[in-house]
Amino acid sequence: MTRRALASAVLIGLVLAAATASSAAGGEGPSIRGTLENVEGTERVAVSGVLVTVTRDGEVIGSAVSDEAGDWEIPVPGPGLYAVELDVSTLPEGLALTDPNRSVLPRVEVGSSQRKVVRFNIGPGSISTVGNWTRVWGLFLIGMKLGAVIALSSIGLSLVYGVTKLVNFAHGDLVTLGAMLAFLFSASTLGPGWHLLVAAVPALVLAGVFGATQEIWLWRPLRRRRAGTISLIVISIGMSFVIRYVILVAFAGLPRPYRSYAVQGPIDFFGASIVPKSLIVIVVAAAILVAVGLFLMRTQMGTAMRAVSDSSDLAESSGIDVNRVILVTWILGAGLAALGGILLGLSEQVQWDMGAKLLLLIFAAVILGGLGTAFGAMLGGFVIGVSVEMSTLFLPVEFKTAVALGILVLMLLVRPQGLLGVSERVG
Numbered sequence: 001m002t003r004r005a006l007a008s009a010v011l012i013g014l015v016l017a018a019a020t021a022s023s024a025a026g027g028e029g030p031s032i033r034g035t036l037e038n039v040e041g042t043e044r045v046a047v048s049g050v051l052v053t054v055t056r057d058g059e060v061i062g063s064a065v066s067d068e069a070g071d072w073e074i075p076v077p078g079p080g081l082y083a084v085e086l087d088v089s090t091l092p093e094g095l096a097l098t099d100p101n102r103s104v105l106p107r108v109e110v111g112s113s114q115r116k117v118v119r120f121n122i123g124p125g126s127i128s129t130v131g132n133w134t135r136v137w138g139l140f141l142i143g144m145k146l147g148a149v150i151a152l153s154s155i156g157l158s159l160v161y162g163v164t165k166l167v168n169f170a171h172g173d174l175v176t177l178g179a180m181l182a183f184l185f186s187a188s189t190l191g192p193g194w195h196l197l198v199a200a201v202p203a204l205v206l207a208g209v210f211g212a213t214q215e216i217w218l219w220r221p222l223r224r225r226r227a228g229t230i231s232l233i234v235i236s237i238g239m240s241f242v243i244r245y246v247i248l249v250a251f252a253g254l255p256r257p258y259r260s261y262a263v264q265g266p267i268d269f270f271g272a273s274i275v276p277k278s279l280i281v282i283v284v285a286a287a288i289l290v291a292v293g294l295f296l297m298r299t300q301m302g303t304a305m306r307a308v309s310d311s312s313d314l315a316e317s318s319g320i321d322v323n324r325v326i327l328v329t330w331i332l333g334a335g336l337a338a339l340g341g342i343l344l345g346l347s348e349q350v351q352w353d354m355g356a357k358l359l360l361l362i363f364a365a366v367i368l369g370g371l372g373t374a375f376g377a378m379l380g381g382f383v384i385g386v387s388v389e390m391s392t393l394f395l396p397v398e399f400k401t402a403v404a405l406g407i408l409v410l411m412l413l414v415r416p417q418g419l420l421g422v423s424e425r426v427g
Helices: 002-024 125-129 132-164 171-186 196-224 229-251 276-298 300-310 312-317 322-347 354-369 374-393 397-414
Strands: 031-035 037-040 043-046 051-056 059-065 071-075 080-086 095-097 104-110 115-117 122-124 267-269 272-274
Touching (some): 051 071, 104 115, 132 171, 132 196, 171 229, 171 354, 272 276, 276 300, 300 312, 322 354, 354 374, 354 397, 374 397
Antiparallel strands (some): 031 071, 037 043, 051 080, 080 104, 095 122, 267 272
């Protein structure tokens, strides 16, 4: 049975491979390039004569000066990690980096035959005079966007645990799968080229089918054989690696944006500068979360899910088809995870390991809100998202994930059942 589920993951990976093979191919050698622009409101002015240098392990690989269009490009010897530095002393008078700490990009990953694009944000030299309140409000909005994605993605993990007691470590890769399938239908050169709103529909359907396939061919037979908790966790970890590395082979490891939303100018939102797609992510996620809440509270299937989560034996004795409820839970959970991946790819870029990077934040949200509670996962997602982004007011950006881990550990020490969970007697 396990081989059938793995075969399904491989089949989806092969479909993705066919969609991305043409974009991964190319005859040119790898390089790092970019365009330097002075952005003031909606106006963009090319910045020429600025020196950019690429190094690896302290060795200079090459350098270039931006031309009249602001473009520069530096060939690199092969795939790997490089450091890209902009010489701020060569910037024209009156211009500066909007973030002075970003003159060096220390870990720029370049794939084989990839023309990697990097960006340095340039603006008026007075840009650093932004008030503290404006910065706090801007970080709060970014945190709400991240929290919305985490909340959507974590509901499925919490529901599946509630009805089956399975801790699914492959859940983060369902997030990646949703983003990749949407890319297949919207931006892949071999896909139909649909708008993202249209492409999201088949992506969510296929993700739901994949979730149902896992349940029918893998997890249900294992439950019948009374597989132990540790065995189930190990199998879910194995499934995670299968999905992730099949996607890596298909996607060639190169991050790609949805073309329709690749470049957007920022807008002023009550004093904070934010791109419109970030607001779209928040609004769409909030609407879906409300719909999920109404589904769980007002529908017969939602009531059955909550009953099975409380006690599967009691629910079965009451006439509830537990297997059917679990199947619907898997479909719903996989679909919500895929939707979270689509929104994450919309706000950032589609990458082969985007779900794996988000997995720790998803677990932190689920544990913070309370394992097995959908509403707890929603609340925990927003709390984690806002806390992680607001922490950059005091800590370096690299510590954001550590903040989420710290919140997780603190919650386990102070209130193990989570914010909305109910304490239980053990033993």
